[in-house]
Amino acid sequence: xxxxxxxxxxxxxxxxxxxxxxxxxxxxxxxxxxxxxxxxxxxxxxxxxxxxxxxxxxxxxxxxxxxxxxxxxxxxxxxxxxxxxxxxxxxxxxxx
Amino acid sequence: xxxxxxxxxxxxxxxxxxxxxxxxxxxxxxxxxxxxxxxxxxxxxxxxxxxxxxxxxxxxxxxxxxxxxxxxxxxxxxxxxxxxxxxxxxxxxxxxxxxxxxxxxxxxxxxxxxxxxxxxxxxxxxxxxxxxxxxxxxxxxxxxxxxxxxxxxxxxxxxxxxxxxxxxx
Numbered sequence: 575x576x577x578x579x580x581x582x583x584x585x586x587x588x589x590x591x592x593x594x595x596x597x598x599x600x601x602x603x604x605x606x607x608x609x610x611x612x613x614x615x616x617x618x619x620x621x622x623x624x625x626x627x628x629x630x631x632x633x634x635x636x637x638x639x640x641x642x643x644x645x646x647x648x649x650x651x652x653x654x655x656x657x658x659x660x661x662x663x664x665x666x667x668x669x670x
Numbered sequence: 671x672x673x674x675x676x677x678x679x680x681x682x683x684x685x686x687x688x689x690x691x692x693x694x695x696x697x698x699x700x701x702x703x704x705x706x707x708x709x710x711x712x713x714x715x716x717x718x719x720x721x722x723x724x725x726x727x728x729x730x731x732x733x734x735x736x737x738x739x740x741x742x743x744x745x746x747x748x749x750x751x752x753x754x755x756x757x758x759x760x761x762x763x764x765x766x767x768x769x770x771x772x773x774x775x776x777x778x779x780x781x782x783x784x785x786x787x788x789x790x791x792x793x794x795x796x797x798x799x800x801x802x803x804x805x806x807x808x809x810x811x812x813x814x815x816x817x818x819x820x821x822x823x824x825x826x827x828x829x830x831x832x833x834x835x836x837x838x839x
Contacts, residue, residue, distance in 0.1 A: 604810045605802045607828060609835045653741045654756055658763055660795030664743045
């Protein structure tokens with residue numbers, strides 16, 4: 575996934591990590607509107623419009639996309655937030 | 671219905687009585703469904719007091735399972751542990767959102783403040799997820815099986831949510 579992200583939240587990924595980083599994955603589903611998913615990526619992660627659209631399309635066409643990476647606790651928080659929005663998300667170790 | 675639009679008073683929509691009743695009914699059904707996951711009071715008292723006395727197993731009902739998905743895939747222990755610690759607060763937030771939608775529908779001229787906008791977006795999504803599970807809409811392109819009225823409502827909710835997303839863009 576692209577590392578060219580601008581959100582302060584996402585910058586946490588650059589903090590030194592003792593373990594392998596974790597990633598938040600959003601999975602495709604047939605229910606959520608493309609406009610809504612894109613809006614979630616912008617409003618929650620702070621992605622610029624183009625990046626949010628790119629990630630949304632990746633979810634739609636590839637079935638999944640990594641939308642954030644970093645420490646495990648942060649990724650658990652992101653996954654919970656995605657579940658709040660009704661998006662289907664999981665976290666996993668990056669190399670898993 | 672006059673779909674969501676930005677006005678001087680905030681984000682507004684106007685529903686017919688029938689539409690309003692359908693929305694209230696669906697939001698209340700969502701609350702009932704979510705409350706099936708109420709904490710097990712016979713479990714750990716401390717956890718229950720902290721609001722983290724949730725179940726560690728995913729719901730059997732496919733609609734609930736979609737509303738409250740596992741946070742880990744292929745790691746049942748991590749998924750169970752995470753669910754036990756977080757599911758109750760997720761349920762509570764979803765219920766609070768749905769109740770706010772019901773409260774906003776006390777008038778047919780709905781006016782949403784920024785907090786209500788967030789509740790509506792999430793609750794419309796949650797209702798559509800639950801309906802989709804009932805209609806067996808599982809992959810892109812599925813048009814749904816079963817009750818025609820439920821299918822129409824599902825499509826209408828999608829349209830309604832689309833107008834709300836458009837307005838906040």
